[in-house]
Amino acid sequence: MPIYKYKGVASDGTQVSGKIEALEEREALRQLQTRQIRVFDIAKAKDAKNDLKTGQPSSNDYYQLLKQFSVLVDAEVSVLEGLQSLKGATKHKRISSQLDKVSQKLRAGITLGDAMAEEMPEFPPLVFNLVKLGEKTGRLGSVMSMLADQLSLQEKMKKELRDALTYPTFLLVVGIVAVVFMFYVVVPRFSSMIGDSRDSLPLIADTVFSISEFMTGNPMLVLVGLGGILGLALLVWRSKSARESFMRLGYRIPVLGGLMQTADMSNWTRTIGISVDARSHLLEAVELANQSIGDPTMKSEFQNVTRDLRSGLSLDEALKKVERLDPLVLSLVSTGVKSGRLAEMLLIATDNLDEDVSSKSGRLGKLAEPIAILVISLIVGTVVIALVTSMTSLYDVSL
Secondary structure (H helix, E strand, C coil): CCEEEEEEECCCCCEEEEEEECCCHHHHHHHHHHCCCEEEEEEECCCHHHHCECCCCCHHHHHHHHHHHHHHHHCCCCHHHHHHHHHHHCCEHHHHHHHHHHHHHHHCCCCHHHHHHHHCCCCCHHHHHHHHHHHHHCCHHHHHHHHHHHHHHHHHHHHHHHHHHHHHHHHHHHHHHHHHHHHHHHHHHHHHHHCCCCCCCCHHHHHHHHHHHHHHHCHHHHHHHHHHHHHHHHHHHHCHHHHHHHHHHHCCCCCHHHHHHHHHHHHHHHHHHHHHHCCCCHHHHHHHHHCCCCCHHHHHHHHHHHHHHHCCCCHHHHHCCCCCCCHHHHHHHHHHHHHCCHHHHHHHHHHHHHHHHHHHHHHHHHHHHHHHHHHHHHHHHHHHHHHHHHHHHHCCCCC
């Protein structure tokens, strides 16, 4: 039903304003007249839905949604009422539509975790599993609050890594543009000076001239090739199996592999810490945490931890067999097992691992800058050497 905003004077002479629902303006005036309000300004309010943002919400928008949801659940608001409240508060059209669909699935008897997994794929898979755990243990609000805090921290670290790699990426792009300029403008001019005297050129010079001739003679083919590479990269990125293959390759790259393994370990301790805090059984928590590990070798080691727990070993004893485990993590877990404060110790371990991830991200950014400069320098240097050797060979200049 349309909403009208009004301003008027009440029966006691005071100025009043507000909103009223009515099918049309005439009916709104009638309702206000029965309230003894003399209206001097009335207008139809803008539909709030039209003010919603139409773009893709950021990760932080979704994490803030979890935080707000946790507050509502802790205040003993029903899940359906909470979803409606969140829908009214969101500024994004996509999130509003997703909350509607989640509400519909809840009314159809689907659990919140499963409904979110189907309708809100922007969340990491870990969220859905922990939400289902929170529903099962009756600690949904607590789980959501801890998840929101931890995911927001992770997003902050990702931003730091992106910021650290921005300048090296800029250098690489500028370098590529410079190389393309040389092949299209500089090299052809030297080629015209040399003319047909190519037989006596060194191999490096002949190769550079041949590449330049191909690029200048087939500009459309070059553009189609570049477009094909970009399209293939986009197709591969959208393929889950291809992304997983590239991720597995990343674990084998020095520095980057160590960063990814530390991030996996952080996710592992975070998942168990939140799960145990939500009164989950330890074995169930470990099995859930193992799903967050991407490195195949590390995943195999932690699956052995699950097997050892089933055989009766404590968590700290089982973790002693994991070769690449940070000694500080093992110490904190051991303290948690002995003191009965495992969840707290695991979350402290998570904070330490997150700091390590942040530190390694900074080192990766600092390392990427000289690598980008080196790559571009090698390419530009090769072209320059080719041009110089071509001219010296042409004029028989002895170097």
